[in-house]
Amino acid sequence: MPQTGTVIDYSTAERVAPFEIKSSFGSNYLVKLVDSVYQQPVLTVFVRGGTTVNIDVPLGNYIVKYAAGDRWYGYEHLFGPETGYSKAGEVFSFAVVGNKISGYTITLYKVRNGNLHTQTIRKEDF
Structure with missing residues (x-):
């Protein structure tokens, strides 16, 4: 399994x-x-359960998708037949605003009153 980050x-x-x-x-x-x-x-970035990753990404407008599961089968099969696929319901805009670079924090678990809305997608759409 890849290291977190x-x-x-x-x-x-x-x-x-x-x-x-x-x-x-x-x-x-x-x-x-x-x-x-x-x-x-x-x-892509790998995130092990229970950890937090901080990376830098290129400026741009992105859709965030993720695959989730327990057992890692490699980059071709990801988490095997039990892989769950999702995507965020909004576009994330990483941009220069004034003299600052805007970024985001997302949480990949249910957060009461959270604002990251996700939807399930097919493997083919990942």
Whole structure:
């Protein structure tokens, strides 16, 4: 199983915008950022259950998708037949605002009154 914070880059763009991912115990996650216009993957990051990851990502507008499960079968099969696939219901805009770079923190578990709305997707849409 990859270490928490293992990133695979699909882009050569400089990674400057902060992105924090918090996860609950129980499941592990492979989080994928996808360009919202071209639908191309930008990067993936592995997050073990119960950990928090802080990475930098390129500026841009992204859809956040993630695969979740317990047992890791590798990057081709992810968490095997029990893999759950989801995506956030909004586009995340990592941008320069004034003289600051905007970033996000997401929490991959149920948060009372949380604002990250997700929907289940098919494996083919991951």
